[in-house]
Amino acid sequence: MVIRSAYWLGLGYFTYFFAYGVWLPFWAVWLKGAGLEPEKIGLLLGCGMIARFAGSLLIASRVTRPSQLVIALRLLALLSLLFVLGFWLSTFWIWLLLVMIGFNLFFSPLVPLSDALAATWQNQIGMPYGPVRLWGSLAFVISSALTGVLVSAYSFQAILWMLCLGVAAMLAGMLLRPAVMPEGSAKQSDKAGWSQWKQLLQENAVWRFLLCVTLMQGAHAAYYGFSAIYWQEAGYSASVVGYLWSLGVVAEIIVFAASNRLFRRWSARDLLLLSGVCAILRWSLLGSTTALPWLIVAQILHCGSFTVCHLAAMRFIAARKGAEVIRLQSIYSALAMGGGIALMTIVCGVLFQHLQGNVFWVMALLVVPALFLRPRPVAAQNRVTDSVE
Numbered sequence: 580m581v582i583r584s585a586y587w588l589g590l591g592y593f594t595y596f597f598a599y600g601v602w603l604p605f606w607a608v609w610l611k612g613a614g615l616e617p618e619k620i621g622l623l624l625g626c627g628m629i630a631r632f633a634g635s636l637l638i639a640s641r642v643t644r645p646s647q648l649v650i651a652l653r654l655l656a657l658l659s660l661l662f663v664l665g666f667w668l669s670t671f672w673i674w675l676l677l678v679m680i681g682f683n684l685f686f687s688p689l690v691p692l693s694d695a696l697a698a699t700w701q702n703q704i705g706m707p708y709g710p711v712r713l714w715g716s717l718a719f720v721i722s723s724a725l726t727g728v729l730v731s732a733y734s735f736q737a738i739l740w741m742l743c744l745g746v747a748a749m750l751a752g753m754l755l756r757p758a759v760m761p762e763g764s765a766k767q768s769d770k771a772g773w774s775q776w777k778q779l780l781q782e783n784a785v786w787r788f789l790l791c792v793t794l795m796q797g798a799h800a801a802y803y804g805f806s807a808i809y810w811q812e813a814g815y816s817a818s819v820v821g822y823l824w825s826l827g828v829v830a831e832i833i834v835f836a837a838s839n840r841l842f843r844r845w846s847a848r849d850l851l852l853l854s855g856v857c858a859i860l861r862w863s864l865l866g867s868t869t870a871l872p873w874l875i876v877a878q879i880l881h882c883g884s885f886t887v888c889h890l891a892a893m894r895f896i897a898a899r900k901g902a903e904v905i906r907l908q909s910i911y912s913a914l915a916m917g918g919g920i921a922l923m924t925i926v927c928g929v930l931f932q933h934l935q936g937n938v939f940w941v942m943a944l945l946v947v948p949a950l951f952l953r954p955r956p957v958a959a960q961n962r963v964t965d966s967v968e
Contacts, residue, residue, distance in 0.1 A: 580755050585706050587757040588697060591652065592715035594752050595689055598745030600722030605730065605738045612735030613670040623672070623679050628921050630683035636913035639688035642905050645699040645761045649753070652692055656750040658685040663746045666739055686746075691912035695905040698897040699761045708893050709838030716832045720825055779906060784954035788895055789914055791851060794949040795858060795888050797919030798942040801927045806865070809936055813869040823874055827881030834882040838890055847898075850891035851953045857883025858946045866939035895954065 582590075610620045642651045662682035668674070700706040722745065729737035779785055810820050834841070842850060861880035864873050892915070896907050923945075930938045 581758050582755055584700055584704060584757040584759045585711050587752070587755060588693065588700070588706075589711045589714045590752040590755075591689075591693055591749065592712055593718040594745055594749035595693070595718075596715035597718040597722040598686075598742055598749060600719035601726050601738060601741045601745060604723050605726055606742075608730065609735050609738040610675070612738075613675070615670075615672055615675075619672050623676055626676060627679045627683040628917075630680045631687035632913055632917040632921065634684040634687035635691050635909055635917050638684065639691040639695075639909035639912065640906050642692060642695075645695070645904070648692055648696045648699065648761050648905075649757065652689060652696070653750070653753045655685050655689050655692070656746070656753050659689070660743075660746045660750050662686075663739075663743050666742075687912075687917070688909070689749075690916070691908045692905070694893060694896070694912070695908040696761055698893065698899075698904045698908065700759070701897050703762060704759055707839045708897075709835040709890065713832045713835035716828050716835060720828050720832075724825070779903060780910075785907065787952045788847075788892075788954040789910060791949045791952040791954070792888060792892050792911065792915040793919035794945055794952070795851070795854060795884070796915040797923040798858060798862065798945045799885060800920050800923035801862075801931070801938045801942050802865070803920065803924065805927060805931045805938065809931075810869065810874070812935075815869075815871075819871075823878050826875065827878040827885075830879045830882035831886045834886045834890075838886075842887075842890065845894075847891045847895040848953045848955060850887050850894065852950065854883055854885075854888040854891060855946050855950045855953075857887065859943045862939045862943035862946070866937055866943065869936065 607620055607624060610623060615623070638655075642648060659682060662678050662685065665678040665681070666675070697706065697708050697711065701708060722741065726738060726741050729741065780789075806820075806824075810823065815823075845853075857880050861877045861884050864877040864880075868874075892911055896904055896911060899907055927938055927941075930941060934941070
């Protein structure tokens with residue numbers, strides 16, 4: 580069966596983030612229901628995070644030809660499903676450790692490779708990124724809300740059922756054929772050797788871009804890790820906390836949907852400035868008050884602190900050529916969306932014990948140097964007349 584390329588990628592995003600919307604909020608709950616102690620749960624989740632970092636950096640970068648992207652996505656989806664099914668075989672913690680490492684290793688590269696495919700199709704057929712990517716955000720809201728209802732109505736095993744459903748649907752969707760296959764081949768020099776990595780990372784615009792987005796995305800660590808605890812300690816119920824989280828994702832969806840009209844003429848540098856200003860305002864609000872009206876404003880600003888930053892990254896990456904798109908996408912995913920957040924989560928865990936809500940002021944300060952690291956437009960970027968995705 581052949582479907583439009585934008586629909587194929589949108590379905591891929593939807594099913595991936597449907598599964599991720601089950602995994603991220605609820606997997607610790609499943610591990611607890613399986614009888615694991617808190618210290619073992621922490622070890623499993625930590626090892627899974629390391630595997631995500633390694634998968635995004637090492638596996639995704641091995642795909643050097645845009646024409647290989649669809650095949651690579653199908654293979655990774657199949658391996659992810661096999662490891663998910665492995666959770667049914669045993670709840671012995673060593674077995675779970677091995678399965679979690681394998682699952683995260685193969686599940687995590689699906690995002691950078693999907694984004695690399697989006698960048699390829701953006702140049703090849705003019706596909707807008709934002710309206711396609713928003714389906715992933717929508718799926719996250721749906722699956723996290725639905726899983727919470729099912730767990731309350733049945734048991735913790737609903738989490739594993741939903742995760743299996745999401746990953747199986749992702750594989751089924753990827754087995755369909757997109758109407759336009761990605762084109763492009765790597766030259767001999769495009770292979771992912773150290774000299775190519777070194778040459779890429781030595782570019783002034785590239786290392787400034789990576790450091791900038793790593794700081795800006797890493798500043799979300801206090802929000803991802805401790806906002807729910809902080810707001811509940813401030814007296815808000817779990818349902819209100821859930822609504823606040825959902826509000827941030829809804830704002831994200833709206834900006835993804837409207838990004839083509841809103842930011843058509845914006846450069847990556849300008850988008851990063853807008854994102855940085857929104858981030859500083861957002862973290863300052865969260866650090867200074869827990870009043871509900873201001874929390875609502877701060878959550879709406881998620882579309883600026885996260886979404887606009889990600890759109891800027893996609894614009895910058897899409898300006899590259901051939902295998903550099905995949906390579907840079909894998910580094911961005913590993914550092915900004917993985918390693919930076921992981922490191923800052925550990926730091927915030929120490930700081931939160933002493934600072935509580937004031938940890939958000941630290942996040943605001945973290946964004947300040949990023950404003951001065953924004954890469955300047957280069958000729959290669961100026962030749963690209965993409966929509967922001």
